[in-house]
Amino acid sequence: MAGREILVFDTGPLSHFARQSWLGVLKAVVGERQALIPDVVVDELSQGAQQDSRLQQVLDADWIERRSLVTDEEVAAFARFSALLVTGSRNLGEAGVLALAAVTGGVAVVDDGAARRAADANRVAKRPTLALLCEAIRSDLLTVKLVSAIADDLMATQYRLPFDSGGFAAWARDQGLA
């Protein structure tokens, strides 16, 4: 396993891909890298799948490996991130992703500002969903047009970037990504 880059996924990013039926695309983007989800994300996905059956595909995907956070180090890391992000059951997935990325030396795929900030403060590598979508565009797996709505939504709500509707597509065109 040494040397293989690890991507640790949160419920949000996986849900975006699953709802668009893009899990195959995500698998291709992940490529040789290892895809992990912590037990708290498995739990969130299981609950989500009861409302939206498309999320079941994530749980059924054999290339997404599940990990329980059980060692003292893992539980301590989970508690450290929970203190910054979690209330009740909200944001448990993010705290689990950051903890698993911290102990495995993996990359946390998170979008929320506080989760990204917590990653930086704890020297955990991070990648936003939009970067994975751009990887898919560059690999000709998706088009700018297809990801435009999700990208706009992520930019407005999670990243707080000052782009209007259609802003990502316009930016991508300017950059020659389209």
Add this chain to the structure above:
Amino acid sequence: MGIRSSEAIGRRIKQAREDAGRTQESLAQSVHLDRSALAKIETGTRKISALELARIAENLAVRLEWFVADAPPALVSRRNTREPGAPSPTMDALAERVAREVEFVQVHDETLRYQQTPEALRRPTTRAEVETAAGLARELLGVDPAEPVTHLSRRVARTGLLAFSIDLGADAADGCAVLLAHGGVAIVNGHLRVGRRRLTLAHELGHYLFADAFALDWQVTGSEPASSREGKIDHFARCLLLSEDALTRAWADHRRDERPLRASAVLTASRFRVDMSTLARRLSELDLVSNGEAGDVRRLQTTRADIVDLDLVVSDELEAPELARPYVEAVLRLYRQEIVSEARALDLLFDTWNEVDLPERPSLPQEAIWSFVS
């Protein structure tokens, strides 16, 4: 937050479960565990997963990191005038929560961490020393000796004491205080009326400034208040809110105008924002009234008609829920800087705020898009 062994986490879970009055069967069932699995977790013979810990924490309404963190600072005082010495688990639980959250915010916010904490005042042993200590405290609070102490909760923050007023109902204690490594926390039961809320905070300020070890208020004896440790703190609280200088002058003015005792007392209590019992006691202490008059004042109640007839200003000081201003400011800083999530910020504000109450976080510059696409 250091790394705790499974055994230490298990002990804390057991303690929290027992504090909540829950059996192993009941908790295990709620969090989808076998009773035997929970028993093993509690003794540290079975490791607990993050998911299980999260479920247990939510079920017991305890923050999950507390199972992994150090024990919180102990109470230095708990005041319960209605039932002296009686335990008050709701007050103690709130004090623990507030102390832990303030310490958490202090870790991430320098301004709250480096609030000025004064040198501890020498514990007074005589009545004269109590008066002197109250005078020093008034200086620390920035109050003119000839004026009433207004905005007490804001003023005590100047000493590093953070005051929180939460309605815990009639059965809970009046208040309590916790000394922290940086400053301290005072909790006031917001169920009390304004005069009693202020008196309680003044009392807890005394414990804080004298840096007391834990003291319960059952030592208060009605007949010999000044002879007991808590009695002296009560005396300190009265001196603080009703300085000899200010009260003597105010009372003399009323009497010179030949106002009836009732009107004099109602106006004075309103101006100094104290309850009648405290005013009566202080007037008596300063020999401004006879014993009989003190009794009359004690039995008085300010009515709605008084508020109209005497043009009183009704104070809402420490009206529940009130959170210490420097603490709220610090939480908002953590929120703005995205050090804590929105959900966590609301939790740190003890659910007294809604999402719409939080400030808007600023947008990033357009060029920041590069950090999200590569």
